[in-house]
Amino acid sequence: MTVFHDRVDAGRRLAQRLGKRLGASGDEDVVVLGLPRGGVPVAFEVARLLHAPLDVIVIRKLGVPHQPELAMGAVGEGGVGVLNERVVRFAGVSDAVLESVRRRERAELDERVERFRGDRSRVPVTGRTAVVVDDGVATGATARAACQVARAQGADRVILAVPVGSPDSIAGLRRVADEVVCLQEPEFFQAVGEWYEEFSQTPDHEVVELLGRAARTDPG
Template sequence: MRFRDRKDAGRLLGRRLEFLRRQDVVVLGLPRGGVPVAAEAARALGAPLDVIVVRKVGVPFQRELAMAAVGEGGVVVVNDRVVGLAGVDQEDLEQGERREQAEVESRVRYLRGDRRRIPLTGRTVVLVDDGIATGSTARAACAVARALGAARIVLAAPVCAREAARQLADDADELVCLQVPRDFGAVGQFYVDFRATEDDEVIELLERAARSQAGAAE
């Protein structure tokens, strides 16, 4: 099955997530492509929408190997096993953390503007992306959401590679994927329209969701 676009995928994913409708839920989209999907899921659940911006801190000599993940508010989750095996010293680790933390805070300010981060403490957090290929970003997002106080993490995507789904079982409390195909080349192959999501669209979706939540609270 191919989704028409991210909005179509989000509507279908929202239906699958209906079992969360009466719970204290926050939906977090991974920018940029995950946010249009998350917006539809949040609408289906009547839940607030926000972004979760994470950055992986790579080993100095092998950047694709993550030794830590950082999120906003100074959250740092270190993989002590990777740090130890790679022989990374504290100075290199902290330098990488500072570099990626600055990137996180810059992106958060740009995308969210002057709105405050929606609190996650004690709540069910639904992390949404437009697809999961390797799972490395999703894994980092789960770790950061947990560090920010999430009581339960539901990782949701329209499509997920089979190996990634298996590996992510220990990172999220529940994994919800509409498709876990045997043959997975790239996320884009499961969409008719997979054009890039721009920052302006992400900002507009977040602002619209915030207005909707404010109106519902009145």
């Protein structure tokens, strides 16, 4: 089973696979969306090979109060949100509590957007193929929310692309994205980091730097 040297190596290998599927000629209107922070170095390499614009897809999961690991929805930029009504009903979350959680997570989302993107505008995804990229998938909750938000923002097609992921989680994500590209689905999966030789935390300034570099070379 392949072990990636680091996120750059993983991104280049993922880009090669995607390039064969999408074609690197630009026939398909593609935008690459990296999940911050660790997904951005991977996404940078994908965008570079596909000659596609790069942006972050900033989302905040709406956790059930007192059980925040259970997501009842997510919010994204532009006022976009997705809600799992079944979880809301099961957890007995009132409208007032739900709105309070939304407000809190939107405030955090706005702060993260400003931190990562600065004064640059969000790359529009309406009518385009959105390739959502992360450095790996464990539970799949974040990737699921990102795909749902990308679609809610108007993406015509949503592709989830990751170097490695839990087979069970990847199977579930195939029901959310139009296509899932995953290079490795190890049978005995415990954590994303064990499939990398170097898996240090990606700092905020690296995300900002990579987005800036991509913006300067954006083919338009």
